[in-house]
Amino acid sequence: MYLRALTGLAEGGTTTCSSEELAASAGVNSAKLRKDLSYLGSYGTRGVGYDVEYLRYQIAREIGVTQDWPVVIVGIGNLGHALANYSGFRSRGFRVVALLDADPDRHDEVVAGLDVRSFEDLESIVTEDAVAIGVIATPAVAAQSVADRMVAAGITSILNFAPTVLTVPEGVDVRKVDLSIELQILAYHEQRKSGLPTAEVTA
Amino acid sequence: MYLRALTGLAEGGTTTCSSEELAASAGVNSAKLRKDLSYLGSYGTRGVGYDVEYLRYQIAREIGVTQDWPVVIVGIGNLGHALANYSGFRSRGFRVVALLDADPDRHDEVVAGLDVRSFEDLESIVTEDAVAIGVIATPAVAAQSVADRMVAAGITSILNFAPTVLTVPEGVDVRKVDLSIELQILAYHEQRKSGLPTAEVTA
DNA sequence: AGGAGTTTGTGAACGGGAGAACAAAACGGG
DNA sequence: CCCGTTTTGTTCTCCCGTTCACAAACTCCT
Ligand SMILES: NC(=O)c1ccc[n+]([C@@H]2O[C@H](COP(=O)([O-])OP(=O)(O)OC[C@H]3O[C@@H](n4cnc5c(N)ncnc54)[C@H](O)[C@@H]3O)[C@@H](O)[C@H]2O)c1
Ligand SMILES: NC(=O)c1ccc[n+]([C@@H]2O[C@H](COP(=O)([O-])OP(=O)(O)OC[C@H]3O[C@@H](n4cnc5c(N)ncnc54)[C@H](O)[C@@H]3O)[C@@H](O)[C@H]2O)c1
Secondary structure, X not given: OHHHHHHHHHHOOOOEEOHHHHHHHHOOOHHHXXXXXXXXXXXXXXXXXXXXXXXXXXXXXXHOOOOOEEEEEEOOOHHHHHHHXXXXXXXXXXXXXXXXXXXXXXXXXXXXXXXXXXXXXHHHHHHHHOOOEEEEOOOHHHHHHHHHHHHHHOOOEEEEOOOOOOOOOOOOEEEEOOHHXXXXXXXXXXXXXXXXXXXXXHO | OHHHHHHHHHHOOOOEEOHHHHHHHHOOOHHHHHHHHHHHOOOEEOOOEEEHHHHHHHHHHHHOOOOOEEXXXXXXXXXXXXXXXXXXXXXXXXXXXXXXXXXXXXXXXXXXXXXXXXXXXXXXXXHHHOOOEEEEOOOHXXXXXHHHHHHHHOOOEEEEOOOOOXXXXXXXXXXXXXXXXXXXXXXXXXXXXXXXXXXXXXX
């Protein structure tokens, strides 16, 4: 988040900023920001603030996005198309190297300049391009088997969009994005707002 | 998450389950599950477990997804198309009532059986259909102004896909989904795995 | 050179979620 | 009808992230 806020500030022409300003851009408390940055080192100057470009580089280096990370996307349906076409990944240090789908009818397609290839090509692509990160955008029933194949092929980080709990060996990281749950959380608060105006006092 | 796990169990024909089973399906610790459920009430039976269908209804009622929530999606580009076509929302208590875009060229399109309409129609749609939840899938630069219009129109919950911090009045809930940050988190752990094999011991 | 003003870095207090552990409750079998 | 077994509901403890508050450090102006 700080990285993005810094990029925004840099584009706006700011060269130096205080923890207060940066925290506001990132939408967090300034004390939290300073503590977070302190874990990386002491990159600010007391009485002055942080050099935007310098701090940006330091955070990028710490996260590991100074190099480009190759990524494969599996499941080129509605969501897979959107992800493949998204330019924001490229500019943030990620490069989509392959789009895979189990459906042969999809293999004629070209999406975002890349051929949609057979899922059977997974192993060779992962090996050749040293891919460590895989994205799963298949239906939920297929997600676990896709994850298993990914892990067997050598992928050690998975971003999962399918609404399922994935089981993976130790050493493999999984993060999930679950849009329905996000909406459910909003609905819950919405219900409380309209439903019980006096409930907050009681509870 | 529990709701989804219960739905899965019910589809598999299970009528009763222990906290241990349900926790495994949802991917959490069984003590945590029991504590979470205890906040809703005492819906289990000691020595037996939980009635799947009964508990499912109780959770759905608590969250507020027994009724249908109308939703508008603004920004029908790559991501907006995918969201509009996603059937999972409907089955989880959400109904997309309108697709809005600022680009007049989009207004000819029909996506998932709905006309893409002008962003100017926002206010009338929100009023007529009593829409409380809005989804933002526009470019980042437009997100804040779209959010402002939504709030002014009466929307009180926003799901934001644009990589920006939104500022909204008190009483309005915002949740954000940020795919680049998810990938960055994976990249960070990936770098640590391959980079410093002895770092974990040291740190 | 020195003091006033700013802003960082961090120690300490706070709050809350997660897990271990156990008592209370329900069921079944004798 | 009572006792052993199973499983929930809850308490207690631990741990980690967040925030407050302040001393240390830097700049600028006189
Ligand atoms: N579309 C959305 O906006 C959205 C929102 C939230 C969650 N999701 C989730 O994301 C996933 C994808 O959604 P979608 O709408 O793109 O679905 P989709 O049906 O449009 O696309 C799924 C694609 O995966 C492919 N596929 C199926 N099995 C496969 C396998 N074993 N290996 C490789 N590819 C396989 C299919 O051929 C298809 O092209 C689903 O799990 C869905 O629940 C989607
Ligand atoms: N595509 C993805 O997979 C993806 C992934 C992560 C994040 N995002 C984010 O989601 C957002 C949308 O991405 P996209 O790829 O669909 O972009 P896109 O450019 O394909 O679509 C954006 C749409 O928003 C419309 N729009 C622009 N300004 C508007 C306004 N003021 N009011 C109403 N509509 C307006 C445009 O006409 C266009 O149709 C972006 O902020 C992007 O960063 C997208």
